[in-house]
Amino acid sequence: MLQLKNISKSYTTGTFTQTALDNISLSFRKNEFVAILGPSGSGKTTCLNLVGGLDQYDSGDLIINGASTKSFKDSDWDAYRNNSVGFIFQSYNLISHLSITDNVEMGMTLSGVSAQAKHQKAVEVLEKVGLKDHMHKKPGQLSGGQMQRVAIARALANDPDIILADEPTGALDTATSAQIMDLIKEIAKDKLVIMVTHNPELAEAYADRVVQFKDGKVISDSNPAVEVQTE
Ligand code: ADP
Ligand code: ADP
DSSP states (O other): EEEEEEEEEEOOOOOEEEEEEEEEEEETTTTTTEEEOTTSSHHHHHHHHHHTTOOOOOEEEEETTTTEEEEHHHHHHHHHHHHEEEEEEOOOOOTTSSSSSEEEEEETOOTTTOOHHHHHHHHHHHHHHGGGGGTTGGGGGSSSHHHHHHHHHHTTTTTSSSSESTTTTTOOOHHHHHHHHHHHHHHHHHEEEEEEEHHHHHHHHHEEEEEEETEEEEEEEEEEOOOOOOO
């Protein structure tokens, strides 16, 4: 459902150019749980950001559900980010002065949804992540694991097909990490989940497929998807 074809991306700071992704080709299937592993600076976050439409590739193509994104306009990227993708970060990125229910509702970017429907959906996803009893609390009243559950609920609020998670357990202890991974594994039953991690044990224990990055290249893939030719 997602295909990177010969994608390259570099960042220029002053006169220095750093290659982040070097001619990467990678396909992702519907409903698979993929872990992207690799050392710091190997291009993992850049890959996730490109796949999520948070950053633009320099060359190559990103194919989404069979369609090239080469001619995507800003409005197409907005629609893709808002309707198809949910993001989870290491640092939760919650708004501290809002209740967790309001935080989840902030994730609902679909237009034409009534306030009541938004609230109902927030309650539903908070229940799914096990936080229904904490709905009225603010992030500061929750543990790290609970805050990550709020962020996961927010990512689920628009019913995306794709969940992108960047070091989702990076700030959590081992026991809490396992609980969050169980939840993400559950979510991956009917979504494509791509998770960036430094942690090989977590990747092996939970993901269906482990892709290793090094120096902006894919150096191994435990279960490569067959590339679908679209042109
Ligand atoms: P991680 O290693 O956890 O993936 P990094 O610390 O490499 O994350 O990067 C964190 C953020 O800083 C990312 O959003 C990335 O785009 C940005 N970043 C990384 N390296 C640089 C850099 N050399 N200059 C500017 N921004 C950077
Ligand atoms: P990883 O997630 O594996 O740590 P990144 O994708 O964050 O790797 O970074 C890949 C390379 O690109 C690194 O050398 C990093 O410093 C560089 N980089 C990432 N984001 C930026 C940025 N915004 N500006 C400049 N360099 C960046």
